[in-house]
Amino acid sequence: MDDGDDLAWETTDSAIDYTCPGFDVRRDDVTLPDGTDTDYHYVDESPAVVVLPFTPAGDVIVIEEWRQAVGRVNRGLPAGSVEDGDTDLATAARRELREETGYEADSMTHLCTVEPTNGIANSVHHHFVARGCTPTAARDLDFNESIRVDTADYDALLAAAVDGGLRDGRAVLALSQFELRHTAGATGSTPAKK
Template sequence: MSAERGWTSLSSEVKFASQWFEVRRDAARRPDGSHGDYDHVLAPPAVTVLAVDERQRIAVTRQWIYTHRGPQWRLPAGRVDDVDTEPGDAARRELAEEVGVSATDWSMLGTINCADSLTNHRDHAFFATGLRDCGERRLEPGEADLELHWLPVQQVVDMVLAGELPHAGSSFAVLVAKVRGLL
């Protein structure tokens, strides 16, 4: 049993678990003393990488996203695996796997909560420059249709503003970098 800010977790039951996420039902006591059940998803954290080359182009991927039933533009991204000691390790791995490049300069843009009424899922966004080829891309089976595009910075900013880059981590990374004057 744990309590935070007047909320008390009374019990927690796993309703479904897979290698990707877990669905739980928690019984909780609210700050006003009433009780309720909360169904939520526990998911590992993820990373998104805003990689900008020397020609001021951004690495952007396009692939079919099963849950959205259509193709989607997004920045290179993926989950933080158990082998990653911290999110930056996952960011470096994802950039190499999806884009085939490494970066000499990295900075953290921030972390965004994704659908926080439904899940604890967080996306850590990174800015990468000083790009250099590190060999062939290493796509996972679910990424066989992943296309890599190098788009001008302003085009990617315009895509975010037009709602054409709906992935939360991607839009967050682009907007934060733009506001900070990195783009």
């Protein structure tokens, strides 16, 4: 952060107001640029990894999971929090892919890092592309995860991201970044069948 920026807020105190599995709600006492003292609440959570996994044939491994906040089954990509024992982000991405889908990847490549909702959360999502994914591992779901695993044709999934049929923000972002990099001619970024 650039503390010298005339838009910067000064944090004078910070505390956790609420804790639950997966995230906290943090309250910062702040002084605004005009000198006003106030507070600001936001979701405080661990960094996460999101995996865009391709089978050797070029299909995408997708998950379907109940999402209580929107009251429906959500189609998306394997994702999860970076844990203390993860030696690096690629290790976390491999673990989440294995735990949620039972697939193992031949390779894992960083795609992009984003702050998806930095107006209300300090979340940082690290997106990866996994290649050569085959079903070789046992799944290990968290206690509150109910996940169905499927595969999808890449072009059909991309079309769903464009036409609104795919609503999961992490999945739409991963597909969009992947497609933009492929279209721009980035090497090593295309699915097997493209």
